[in-house]
Amino acid sequence: MAPDVASALNVALAAAASSPRDVGTVEYLLLRPTSDQRQPAKELSLTIADGVAGDAYEGPPEGQVCVTNGRVLRTLVALGGGTASAAAAAAGTADALEPAGGGWDAAGDQLFLDWDLSPAHLSTDDLVRIGGDGGVLLRVSALPHNGCAKFKARYGDVALKVVNGPKGRRERLRGIYLTVVEEGVVRVGDRVVKVQSAAGGA
Numbered sequence: 001m002a003p004d005v006a007s008a009l010n011v012a013l014a015a016a017a018s019s020p021r022d023v024g025t026v027e028y029l030l031l032r033p034t035s036d037q038r039q040p041a042k043e044l045s046l047t048i049a050d051g052v053a054g055d056a057y058e059g060p061p062e063g064q065v066c067v068t069n070g071r072v073l074r075t076l077v078a079l080g081g082g083t084a085s086a087a088a089a090a091a092g093t094a095d096a097l098e099p100a101g102g103g104w105d106a107a108g109d110q111l112f113l114d115w116d117l118s119p120a121h122l123s124t125d126d127l128v129r130i131g132g133d134g135g136v137l138l139r140v141s142a143l144p145h146n147g148c149a150k151f152k153a154r155y156g157d158v159a160l161k162v163v164n165g166p167k168g169r170r171e172r173l174r175g176i177y178l179t180v181v182e183e184g185v186v187r188v189g190d191r192v193v194k195v196q197s198a199a200g201g202a
Helices: 005-019 070-078 083-090 150-154 158-164 165-172
Strands: 024-031 037-043 041-046 064-067 109-113 127-130 136-140 176-182 184-187 191-196
Touching: 005 070, 005 158, 005 165, 024 041, 024 184, 024 191, 064 070, 070 109, 070 158, 136 184, 150 158, 158 165
Parallel strands: 064 109
Antiparallel strands: 024 037, 024 109, 041 184, 064 176, 127 136, 127 191, 136 176
16 A cells, blocks of 8 residues: 555655765666667766767756656655556565666666755756766756656656655755766766855855
8 A cells, every 4th residue: 555645755855865965876877769768777978969878858958867866766666656666566575676676767867866966965056076087077957857647657646746746846856957067978886976066165
């Protein structure tokens, strides 16, 4: 039985709050060669012109790269209300909450990070470096990353209400968008750090 929205929201908020701030990690990468295809990747090439090279996503310029928090996504998969959750559960308890369990690809994001995406940590126009010195440089977009009808079908009604409710939107439980400032390759396991805030500090 799926939990009520308030309980699920509290679990998701706690997962988000537990995320690291100083140094994050790229947990998982996903390429979408077509709108219906999902291809796990060990690395992705990020370009100023295309966002994620070879990906079919056609978002606005300020939303080139779709990003979500792996800890929060685990809680949404665990809610058990949609096709992604059912597939993950069928994969077995031990793997159900991990990318290989079947619940992560359905999100459709390209970067899955173990990192705090909340506005208390990241502001619009903050600069983010993935991969250390010489890695990819990205800017936090003001474009909201919200759940849609497909998200509801894949993760269930409770999950959609969690991410699209006032607190969920405010805390960016669905995720964020990034735009590419300096091109490069992002790899699973790469470090993620904020290198400059919009206010001018590190």
